[in-house]
Structures are given as structure tokens and as C-alpha cells.
Amino acid sequence: MSFITDHILSWVTFLPLAGSLLLWTVVRREGPARLLALGVALADFVLSLHLWFHFDPKTGVDQFVERVAWLADGRISYNLGMDGISLMLVMLTTLLGPIVILSTWRAVTERVPEFMGFLLLLQAAMLGTFFARDMLLFYVFWEAMLIPMYFIIGVWGGQRRLYAAVKFFIFTMVGSVFMLIGIIYMYYHAGSMDLRAFLALDLPRQAQLWLFGAFFLAFAIKVPLFPLHTWLPDAHVEAPTAGSVILAGVLLKMGTYGMLRFAMPLFPQGVATFAPLISTLAVIGIIYGALVALVQPDVKKLVAYSSVSHLGFAVLGLFSLTKLGVAGSLYQMLAHGLSTGALFLLVGVIYERRHTREISEFGGLAHGMPRYATIFLITTLASMGLPGMAGFVAEFMILFGTFGSTTLAHGRLLTVLASTGVVLGAIYMLWMYQRVFLGRRDNPRNEGLADLSGRELVVLLPLVVLMFWLGVRPGVVLDRVEASIDRVLAPLAIEGAAPAGLGAALTTPVLELPEGQGRFVFGNPEMR
């Protein structure tokens, strides 16, 4: 086994790629293609479990490092590594992989091998992005994600799929090419594409501002941060269910991950200058996304706009520049990945049965589909951030972090405003649930719909379990990411302890509590 464990990151990354190559060349029949894709995705998940169990949470240094010279006498290298932050997002990715593939069992009937091939290719590119510790390698994976997603939306998408696919591609490209120039610029000053060499650079303030802008634009479009979000509803609505799940579950996190990993530690001056602006935009996004979600007639579009709102929280947490906020932001990425991923799966379930997603078409679904209604309710509550669920932990940490932020002059105001997003979230989610599931079943077409099948339950239950688990045991995540967050944020010289006040009282303990105690602080609604 050592030939696998010695290069475990490469195996995790390239196993899906190998699977996709098989799907394009050898396995051309539908049934075997589905099984192969599922098998590869499951195998990848099993491989990634090795990472989970052998990961050392005490250090924030990259682990399982692989490094081979690639270009320019090794100044550009094939350099993979993994810290706690990467670990969490990688686990999310490999977990969603088989779930997504299983969810398309019935939904995709056209050109199945190609579809599965693109899903696996996308997974490989996403994993590579999380592992890459060389800037050019990162950029290659980052851009390579575009191609499979473009095809998934464009070939298997809905009515306006062409428009959505091209819009998705071009929006993302716009951000990334400027980042490329930034990377090249830094490469010549650092003499290497190694992330550590980039971090060691001491750039003048002016240069940092420009470079921060170039990097941040790429990531902000991906998040997407208001007002750069306009591609997202189109992409989500037109994408097939599997595409939406991956898009919401993992792809959007690329933006916040990129900010946390690259834009923030590399350009402290840029962060200091722009944090007030960015956090304001994040709060606008939270409220705007929620308000727009409120009036959507289409369930999928509603969920799409809720993503804008939820990821606004993630960005707010990052730019609160407190450890608590940043940890909360990472938590939000996971929570959102689980709950929104599940929501898109659930929307896909009803779309398969009714071929519509208009809220007005439904009503009283709970009567005929009790299992579906139950799981939908749990997911709805998770998405709103009900205490005891993952989303609550995340939003709570972010709001506290922002409230106690010393760098954001208007941190408290932002916290108050962002909290309205939580309330609005409850409103649009519950109202939607009410209109779809409760009341009388007026529309005859909603009668006789099949409840969740065994396969669909298998797809959804792991996500539901995790929503609860992360809701009550935040330590599972926080213990593993704390050291890494410390390390990543070191260049920013963030004060671990916020000054006196409510923020300080609540911020300091969480990440400094002795082993075991911190775990329940945020999961337990009776904490105070």
C-alpha cells in the first residue's frame, strides 16, 4: 500500500481523472459507465478517508507533501500539500462525489459516459485546486475546472443552457486572467512559483493593493460576491441537478478558499485597505440575496439566491479578520456545502417527478410524500441555521467574530445588518416550505407522486446526518483547522484575542479552550 500512501494526494487527485479517461475511451455503455463512475468516486472517498485519519491536527504545516520539479529548473514545481483547511474542503468534495453520481442515476439518460466523465474530471480539478501549493499548478487546476462545468451546464442543462454556460465561463475567465498576470508578476519577484516563496515576498504597499485587486477579483467572482453574482442564478437554474450540487457544494467555495489561502495572507496591506469595503459588500450580498430569494417563483432560483446570501456570510467572516470569524467562515463553507447541496438534490427529486420547479405549481406535497417532506424540512432548517445544525454554528461564529472585530470600524453595525439576513433566511425558506408542502393539495398533478426511493434516501441521508453531526460536534472540524488557520493568517498578524467587551469574552475561549471543552460551546443553544 505504501506506493499509494506515499503519493496519497496525487492518488486522490488523479484517480477521478483516470476514471474519466476510461469513460471517454473504453466504457461507452450506459450501465457500466454509471457503475464505473460510482466505483471511482467511492474509491476516491475511501482514499480521502486515509487523509482524514492520518491527518495531524496539531500542526498547521502542510502534510502529505509531494514535490517534483516541473518547469524552469524546478522554480515551478508539481507541489501538493494539505493542511486542515484543505482537508475539510477535500472531504466535502470526495463525499459529494459519489452522492452526486448516484443522484444522476435516473436524471441523466443522454450521453451518460461523457456526463460521468465530466463529473469525475471536475472532481479531479477541484481536488487539485485544494492541494496545489505551487501557484502555476494552482492556476492550471483552477482554470481546468471551467471546462467540465462548462460542458455540464451547456450540454445537459435546461432551456437557456447555452447562455448560462458561456456566461459562467466568461465571468470566471475575466477574474482569473488578471490573477494570472498577478501570479506572473510575483513569480519574477519571488524567483519561484512556490507559495512559500510568494509568502516570503515583502512587496511595497502600492504593489500589494494592485495584486490584491487582481487576486480578489478572481475569487470574488467565483464566490460570488455582490455585485459580481449575476452569473450564479443563471448557471444554477440551467445546470442539471448534479451540476448545481457541485457548483453550490464545492465550486463556490473555491472563491472563499482562494481568499483565505492566497489573497489574504499574500497581501496584508491589501486586506487592511479593502476589508471595510469588502465586508460591506458581503453584508449587502447577505441582505440582497435573501430579499431576492424571497420573491423567486422558482424553487431552484430561490436556493441559488440563498447561496449568494450564505456565501456573503462566509466572506464577512473572512474579512472580520478575527480568528473566530475566519473559522466560522470555513465552517459556513462546509455547512453551506451540505445544506445547499442537499437542497439542490431535493429540488432535483421533485423536478424529475413534475418537470417544473414553480412554487405555485405545488402545495400540500407533505400529504403524499412524507419522507420527502421530512428530509426537505430538516434541510430547510439546516439552511436557515437552526440551532443544533451546522449552519447555526457557522453563522454564530461569523457574527460574533464580526462583532468583536477590531479592524472593522463598523463591525458592530455590520453584525446587526447581517443578522437580519438570518431572519430573512428563515422567512424565505419557511415560506417556500409552507407553499410547497403544507396546506391542501389543490393541484391534481401533485397527486400520486412517488415518495423518495431507496436510492434517493441513500443519496440524502449522509448529508442529513452530517448536518446534525457538525451542528452538535463542531470540534470535529474546529480542532482540525485551528492550527492551520493560525498559520495561514500569521502574515496578517491577527490578534487572537479581541479586546475587552462582549466580543472578547466570547472570542477568546473558543479557540483557546483546552482539548474537549470548546466542542460544545457553539453547538449547544443553552450555552448562555
Next chain:
Amino acid sequence: MNGFLAPAIGDQLDALLPFLIVAGGGLLVMLVDALFRTKRKDHLSLLTLIVLLLSVLAQLRSGFGDERVLLSGMLTVTDFSRFFDFLFVGCAVLTTVFAGSAFDRGGRQRPEFFPLLLFAVLGMMVLASASDLLSVFLGLETMSLAVYVLAGGVRGDVRSSEAGFKYLLMGSFASAFLLMGMALLYGFAGGTAFSDIGRALAAGPGERGLAALAGGLILVGFGFKVAMVPFHMWTPDVYDGAPAYVTGFMATAVKAAGFAILTRFVLLMQPHLAFTWYPLLVGLAVVTMSVGNLVALAQNGIKRMLAWSSIAHAGYLLLGVVTLISPAHGNSGQMMLGREVGEAAGSALLFYLLGYSLMNLAAFGVIGALSKGGREADEIERYAGLSRRKPLAAAVLAIAMLSLAGIPPMVGFMSKFYLFSAVVRAGLVPLAIIGVINSLLSVYYYLRILVVMYMKKPEEGGYDDADTVAVSAAAVLAGLILLLGVMPEGVHRAAQEIFRQITF
């Protein structure tokens, strides 16, 4: 007299052999065609391939790394010229394959195609190793005359004839500029050899104005060949009218030859004229890529679209030339930077030309493979659903398009990476930004082909028949596009080595 020449030729024979083989091969193919008039022309394409292969072997046999002055200084064979020779021969090999398949499918090209192709290659080889104004002109005209006929050589096809005629007229005009410039330069330097010109330029101020004017006129001549704005007007019509396999050859080999001599010439004049030309070339590079990309957005024919895209790519390549001669003003102001930047820019230029040739040959190869009976597969809308009808052809064309757009992990991305790296390194960040904005524009029209092929339903009257041989050859190119996109190091290092030998 014989005894006086013979030893000299004997010494040079191994280095001259590649030229002689291509020239002799061209004559041989012509003779064989005249003597054995058969319906099928397979033996001609086979013979052409053998000739090209032999010239490669001769090239390999004569070795690398040294500088060989041939024919009393008319030609100087260096690794720089050898690189281009391989590129030309490679393009010609694929063009032969594509042309062969097109003839099998009822293309109405004249049988002189193959000898003309060889003569064009000969002209290019002379051009790339020319070290005298006379050999520059000889090489350029040998190439151009052959290509004029290739472009217009489809019997009975009005558009092809128009293309050939237009190319001839405009090309002659450009040649006149070139010749005028050469005459002035001769007057300035008192000799036609590059060494004479270099000496005269180094000697002192003298008639600097004259030299600058001469250089400008010569630039017009070369600019025409590489389709630089504002000397690009012929490109869309000619690329559109000529059959796809000829267009592929023009877009790759002819453009590479133009850039080979342009680079040589700019380097010759650079130490003295950089400051006169530099701003002009910067402007032309920016205008060329912008115009190319903007107009390409609005095209409905794939060949016209690729024609404008090739103008845009000429702009990127000009960016490389600009960087090559950029005044050494790096951020730290070290003079050493001049050499480093030169090496980076030069190697990027060569790598770009190679990558660009691969992707364009692949694209035109597929277009040619879909053409039938002399009707070109030109309408983008009729590519609808190609991915269902001809998955391999569609995949190859998709890879070529993504590579042209500069998406990793294709060679087009690495080309742009090396190029923009050199540009940034020279301290020309604004130019790099203009470059990436341009490549953003280009994404839109390249993606359009993918949209049509993969995301639209097949329709009645769409292209549904592809030649297996041509598609296979194009698939090999697609494989190279991916391979060089992931592992560009070997080729790039070789290109760097080539520029390490050149004195700046």
C-alpha cells in the same frame, strides 16, 4: 574554377543537403507527375512525404549547436534556422496528409500542389537562414509565388481564384515596399550582407534616418506576410477562399517564416534602431491583436473566424518581438536584464509559434476532413451536433479551440504563459494586461464553436462525414497539444538554448 569551388561546396554539402533535398524533391515530384499521369495522386503525396522525411534526416545528420555560413555568406544555418526548418517541414508533412485526404474526397486541386508545397518549404528554409538581403528576397519570393498558386489553385472555384489573385496582387505590392527598403538599406550600408549592414549601423550616426526609413519599408513587407494590422486586409479573403489544407499551411508555416525573418531582422537592426521602432511596434502589436479579436467576434464562417484569430495571434507574437527588443529597463534597472528578457521573449516566441502551429493545423485539419467534393465545411451553424455525428473530429476541434483560447492544460495556455511572463519581466505590465484582455475577448468566439458542436442538436444539412485519415492526423496533433501543455519544458528549454547563442 571547378577546383576553386568544389572544396568549399564539399565542406558545406552536409549543411546544404536539406535545402538540396527539398529543391530536388520538388523537381522530382513534378517529373513523376508528368511522366505517370494517373487518376489517383497517392504516389505524389507519398513521394512528398519521403522527400520531407529525407530533409529532416539530412538536417539531423548535419548536427546542431554550430553556426554554418554557406554559399559565401548568403545563408547562415544556426539552431534558430534549424528550429524553423523543422517547423516548416512538420507543417508541410501534415499539409500533405490533409491535402491527400482532400484529393481523395474530390478536391479539385491541380497536381502541381505537391511540388509547389515543396518549393514553398524551400523558400521558407532559405528565408529562415538568410543572412543577406538578396537571399531574404529570394526566399520570400520563392515561398510567396508558390503559396499564391496554392491559394488559387482549385480549378473552377471562383473563391479560390479570387483568393490567389488577391494574394498575388497585394503580395506583389508588399514585395515592392520590401525591395525599396532593401535598396535604401544597400545604399546606406554599401553591401547587402547582414554583416555589412550591422557594421554600417555600428559605425556611427551617418545616415541614420535613411536606415530607419529603409527598416520601416522592410517592416511593411514582413508585416504583410505575418498579417500585421494594417497590412492584414488580404488575410480574411485569402484564408477564406483557399481550401482548408492550404489555409492551414498559410496560417502556420507562412506565418512562422514571416516571424522568423522578422525576428532576425529586428535583432539585426535592434541595437541601433530599437528606439525608433520600438514605440511603433508596440502600437502595431496592440492594434493587431485588438482588431483581430474584435472582428473575429462577428464572423459566421469558421475559416474567416480563424483568419481573424490568426491576425490576433500575430499581435500576440508581435508582443514577443517587442519584448525581445524592449530597452532594458527592468524594475531593478539592471542592464543584465536585457539579455534575460531577450532570452525569455525569444524562447516564448519560438514556443508560441510551435504551439500556435499545432492548434491551427489541428483546426484546419478537421475543417478539411469535413469538407467534401471541394465544398468547404465553413458555416459554423452547420457544425451543430457534430459531437454526436463525429465525436473524435469534434473533440479534436474542441481541444484546438480551447487551446487557441489559452485554457490550461493545453499548449496554448503555456504559450501565453511564457509570452506574458517575458512581457511582465521586461516591465511591460500594461501590455500584458492588454494581452490578457484580448485573450478574454477571444474566448467568446472560440467557445462558440464548442457551443455549436456540443450543445446544439444535429440538424439536417449539417456536416456529418469526416475523412478518417485527416481526423486521425489531427487527433495526433491534439495529443501533442495536450502533451506540450502539460510538459512544455523540453521544447522550451531548447528554444532558450537557441536564444542563448544569439548575441543581443
